[in-house]
Every structure is written in structure tokens, then in C-alpha cells.
Amino acid sequence: MIVKSLVLKNYRNHTNTRLVFSDRFNIIYGDNGQGKTNILEAIYLCASGRSHRTAKDSELIKFGCDSFSINANVFNIGSLEKDIEIKYYENQKNKLKINEIPIKKIGALMGNLYAVLFSPEDLFIVKQGPTERRRFVDITLSQIRPSYFYNLQQLTKILKQRNTLLKNINSNPKLMDTVDIWNIRLAEVAASIITARRTFSKMLSNLAESQHNFLTEKSEKISFDYKCSFQITEDDDKNKIQNLYIKSLEKTLSRDIILGYTTMGPHRDDYDIMVNGKSLKLFGSQGQQRSAVLSLKIAEIELIKRETEQYPVLLLDDVMSELDNNRQKYLMESIKEVQTFVTCTSTEHFENLLSGESNFFKIVGGN
Ligand code: ATP
Ligand code: MG
Known part of the structure; x- marks a missing residue:
């Protein structure tokens, strides 16, 4: 599966962010607290119907606003492109649309996008x-x-x-x-x-x-x-x-x-x-x-x-710097066919690991 593009409106600290992704690697970099994980969170929300960080949708609305929206354009092999839209107004239920058609149940979102998220907190699975x-x-x-x-x-x-x-x-x-x-x-x-x-x-x-x-x-x-x-x-x-x-x-x-x-x-x-x-x-x-x-x-x-x-998309939130060289190489070898989104504070880490096309996004203050 491939996420072709993503538009975030009043989502966390993103007022109006538009991203067009590479089919292979997308390196989302920038200083701490700029809004990198927020982008992965939005993709994850489109796949699983929930944020990995909160159960409260109201927390996802940009401070001072009354709604947010996420639009993801997704391509999967053997099927048409899909536009996934999630809109949320304070104190109301999520309004979901697939290709402009409203869907009532959040369960109907599943299967339109598969995503695997890997972050340092995944150590909790073991610990x-x-x-x-x-x-x-x-x-x-x-x-x-x-x-x-x-x-x-x-x-x-x-x-x-x-x-x-x-x-x-x-x-x-x-x-x-x-x-x-x-x-x-x-x-x-x-x-x-x-x-x-x-x-x-x-x-x-x-x-x-x-x-x-x-x-x-x-x-x-x-x-x-x-x-x-x-x-x-x-x-x-x-x-x-x-x-x-x-x-x-x-x-x-x-x-x-x-x-x-x-x-x-x-x-x-x-x-x-x-x-x-x-x-x-x-x-x-x-x-x-x-x-x-x-x-x-x-x-x-x-x-x-x-x-x-279908391969899921892979969201790597701050994990590369936690892996030693061997494990980094091993991971990269294992995901050759997987569209990958990586967040990091500096791109130095990656230059010798990346193969194929990569897009770089520098995030500063939700832009
Ligand atoms: P790090 O490198 O530390 O992981 P990051 O770039 O991944 O940082 P995010 O977690 O994506 O950062 O974004 C955090 C920023 O988003 C913080 O500055 C936080 O104040 C802001 N933020 C979180 N929720 C909201 C919200 N509802 N409205 C506005 N800003 C928000
Ligand atoms: Mg982060």
C-alpha cells in the first residue's frame, strides 16, 4: 500500500500541511516538538481508526480551533485509489468518508489502509x-x-x-x-x-x-x-x-x-x-x-x-537512532518493498542506508 499524499487541517500543531510522499522512503526531520510524530499519528489514525497516543479525539484538534480534518490519498495494488477523509468536530462523532461516500461505522475504515507503527514505546510489548x-x-x-x-x-x-x-x-x-x-x-x-x-x-x-x-x-x-x-x-x-x-x-x-x-x-x-x-x-x-x-x-x-x-506502510517514529548499525541494516533489508515514513531529528543517520527514491520533509512549528 502507498500513501500518495496527506493533507492535515488544524490537526495538532498543523494548520494546513500538504505532503506528497515518495513510494519508498519519506524522511520527516526537524527539532523536537515541531510536529513530526503528529504526521505519523495522522496516517496511523487513517489505518486503525485511533491515535496511538490518545483515546480522546478532541486532543487532536489544534488548540483554539473547533475541528480538524485529515485527507489521505491511498493507492493499493489491485484496487482503485482511495481518498480517506476523517473530520472531527468538538463533541461530535468522527465523520468518515471513503471516496466522498460517508461511512457510518469506524470498522468500515479498516482495510483501506494498513499501517505498522514502530516506536520506542513498543518495548512495552515485552516489558x-x-x-x-x-x-x-x-x-x-x-x-x-x-x-x-x-x-x-x-x-x-x-x-x-x-x-x-x-x-x-x-x-x-x-x-x-x-x-x-x-x-x-x-x-x-x-x-x-x-x-x-x-x-x-x-x-x-x-x-x-x-x-x-x-x-x-x-x-x-x-x-x-x-x-x-x-x-x-x-x-x-x-x-x-x-x-x-x-x-x-x-x-x-x-x-x-x-x-x-x-x-x-x-x-x-x-x-x-x-x-x-x-x-x-x-x-x-x-x-x-x-x-x-x-x-x-x-x-x-x-x-x-x-x-x-498488500504490504502495510511502515511508520518508524524515532526508532532508527535506538538501533545499532547491524539492526538498522537488517531492518532496511527487510522493508525493501514497504513504503516507509521515518521521523528523526537529523538526516545524517540515513544517507548511507537509503536505497531508492526518498523524499525529505523538514518540519518547523507544524509547517
Ligand atoms: P519529538 O522530536 O520531540 O518527538 P515531534 O516533532 O515528533 O517532536 P510532535 O509530537 O509531532 O513533535 O508534536 C508536538 C507538538 O505538537 C508540541 O509542540 C505540542 O505542543 C503540539 N501539539 C500537540 N497537540 C496539539 C494540539 N491539539 N494543538 C496544537 N498543538 C499541539
Ligand atoms: Mg516525535
């Missing part, structure tokens, strides 16, 4: 808690499978309703009769999410393993394993998982009522990232953790390509 790992998987899966995104939205809704029910049962014991209905609804959506996560993790793990073999000259074997919050086996199909989940919800019901929330389910899943069979979070050195994230990110690009037959 921090399960939320970061779920987020990593959920965002990628949502891009390549809109149905997964809808299921996640459903999951959040149903969990909210079930949790309200749990909180009210003590004061209104009659509500107990409705728990089964909520368990069934929850388990149906959960089983779809769980099977998707299980398949995704296996694919990602295999791809990351071959990347990592190459990067570490076979001295390290990486794995990325899905850990469902209740016991399932590899052969369990969706129906079986649904039933297993209902059983575990029944088992934990009394605890859930005391706590007032659902303690088991996809919102509690995790992923084990291991190197040579040992937890990377607990035993990996900083360098090993960085290498693992690099392998996972390259695997993510490959996975999107396999699933969608």
Missing part, C-alpha cells in the same frame, strides 16, 4: 503488562479483519452490561435469572476473539522465529504464545471454546458477584514472549528485548502481507 500485548495484537488483527474489530466492540459492550448486572445482583437477587443469557452472549463473541487470537499468535510466532533466527544468527529462538485466560487446548473449536468459557463463567460467578466485575475472559488474556524457552520480560536483557520487538514488528509486516496480499 509491561498484558494490556500492551493485547493492544498490539488487537490493533493488527482489527486492521486485517474488520469482523474482529466489531467483535471487540461487542465484547466491551457486553462486559459492561454483565458487570452492571453483577453489581446489582446483591440488591436485586431476581436478576440472577438473567445471568445465563449474558453468559451465552458473552461466550459467543469471546469464542470468535479467542480463535482469532490463537491463529494470529501462531502465525506471528512462526514469522518472528525466522526473522529472529536471521537477526541473531540462530543463537536465539523466539516464540509468541497465546495464553487464554481459561484452559483451552489447541484442537478446541469455536463451539468447544464457547462451552468451556460458559463453564468457567459459572465457576467464577460467586467471585464475580463479590467483586462486581467479570474476572475471566478475553479482556484478561495474555501472550508469552519467550527467548530460548525463557520469559523475555523476566530474563531478557535490554538489547535482547529490543531485538525481539524488532523481529515481532517485521513479522507483523509479513503477516499483514500474507493475510491481505
